[in-house]
Amino acid sequence: MDVNTGGSFADRPADVVVELSAAEAASGVAKTIAMPPDGSPVMIYFPPGAQDGMVQNVDLPWVDPATGVTSTRTVSVAIRVPPAGPFPPAPPYGPGYPSPGPAQPGYAPPGYPQPGQAQPGYAQPGYVQSGFASPPPRRFGTRARVVAGAVGVALVAGICLVPTLFRESDADTTSGTGDTTTTSTTTATQPTETAAPTAAPLDPADFQASLDEANKQLSAAVGKLRSATSPRAVSSAADALAQTVSTQTSTLSALTAPESVSAAHRDLVSALSALESDLSEVSSAADSRSVCTGGSASAALSRAGGAADLRSAITALGAADPAAKYRFGSFLPAATKDQNRRKANGSYLTRTTGGSGELKVDNGNNVDTVINLVKNGSKKPAVSVYIRGQKKVTTGRIKDGTYQVFMSSGADWDGKRFTRNCQFSKFDSSFKFTTTSRQYTIWELSLKVRLGGNASSSDVDPDSFPS
Incomplete structure (x- = not known):
């Protein structure tokens, strides 16, 4: 027309x-x-x-x-x-x-x-x-x-x-x-959309105060992760830290940073968000017992890609305004390599003597193992000895009584427990030690699983393992 x-x-x-x-x-x-x-x-x-x-x-x-x-x-x-x-x-x-x-x-x-x-x-x-x-x-x-x-x-x-x-x-x-x-x-008319007002940028002091509060919350959550002493505790602490990261990411994202650091602020928020995904991997590693303590979990987190990006973003934020020199990220552990600490073969962690019984242990496996001899009715080991992989140990002077034999194995002994690839088990049979004027009991154990063996074992909850 x-x-x-x-x-x-x-x-x-x-x-x-x-x-x-x-x-x-x-x-x-x-x-x-x-x-x-x-x-x-x-x-x-x-x-x-x-x-x-x-x-x-x-x-x-x-x-x-x-x-x-x-x-x-x-x-x-x-x-x-x-x-x-x-x-x-x-x-x-x-x-x-x-x-x-x-x-x-x-x-x-x-x-x-x-x-x-x-x-x-x-x-x-x-x-x-x-x-x-x-x-x-x-x-x-x-x-x-x-x-x-x-x-x-x-x-x-x-x-x-x-x-x-x-x-x-x-x-x-x-x-x-x-x-x-x-x-x-x-005639029909359309509603007019009104643009949302933009918040005024924070002044440098207020922006730094917001960064400090977020850093405080994150530091507390990282501290709980580092202090975890069992795989279950590590998984729980990693999940809690991930939630804290998510909360603080949202809080920082809602801030209107000073103009001089607006781009660096956006990069910081993005990198912090990526750290949340890394923590999910740490939690999964604890569930599979690849990491067993807060120390190994913290080291694994420090090497993650999100942590590396976050360090770069933190450095860029601090350099974006030389006059303000914004500070953030003290909670983030420095990149740390895995350790492989070991005790000498045959080292005693705990030992109570007073008898004539002997326990001979052949660790035919490649991983180091700690043997705990726990008397029935007790929750603490009477004897705890460290045996390296492919090594043997003989423990003497064991008091008479009936005992359960518990085993923990893994890598990197931190003085109390293995921090990586940890396993916990016990022999299903009990072991009785008896001493008379003419004889005493000697038990020999092989830790390597072999066909025709006459001793079975079962897994033990790490939180219930006697130590």
Whole structure:
């Protein structure tokens, strides 16, 4: 559809000129047109029988830009029907043919002028209906296309427009007067989105205070991880530290850092978030007993990729503003290699003597092991001895009594326990030591699992292991 603004008939301009094809004029059609003065898209229905030179008057809502007062204004819409052949021929009328029905107020059925009556909307006696000049057709402007695309067609309520001839005389086009009927149309509008206000950047002192508080919370959680003494405690502490990291990441992310360190602040938050994933891996390693104490867990965390990125981000933050020299990250352990501490073969960790019994142990495995001899009814070992992998030990002077033999094995003995790859078990059978004037008991144990062995063993909960 081409819409022209301007146009004239009998030297009087119309507000809008719309072009209809001959078929559209004959059958009626709804058109979306750009209404002045701002090109707002409005849908208008043109009833059947429209002819070249007719004018429709449309009431539109109007907001006075100066006062903001809402009212209506009348816009005249002239119809242009280019020559494209005659209207479809009128249906037969007369004896033997159905009546086309009563004449409709305001216009006659297509092709049937009503004799003896001036037809509203048609040239009346004494008037010459002729074409009118208009500026060259133009498409909708950019703004009109954008609005139409956003809100679709305008909402039209109760349209029943009667075409009227634009006369030379000053005709009153208000609703309910003369031969003109007006129709109000309503255009849809979109809600306007309001951008969220941006918080003012913190001053350097407040920003440093926020960093200090986050560092304090993280340091406390890391301290609990370091003090864990069993795989279960390590897993729990790693999960708790991950939650603290998540909380402090959110807290720091919500801050508006000083402009000089805004980029470094974003990198810091991103790196801190990555550390949370590293802690999930530490927790899983504790569940599988790859790490067994807080020391080995802390060392594993210190070598993680997230920890390395966080160190770089902390350094960049401190250098971003030489005047402020922001400080953060004392909770993060320095990159630490795994240790491999061992005791000498046959070293006693605990020993109670006073008898003649002996225990000979052959550690045919490659891992170091600690043997705990625990007397029935006691929770503490009477004898605890360190045996290196592929080594043997003989323990003497064992008091008479019935004992359970517990074993722990792994890597890196920190003085009390293995810190990595730890395993805990016990022999299912008990061992009785008896001394008489002629004999005493000697037990020989092989720790290497072999076919045909006569002693079974079971796993022990690390938190219940006697030490």
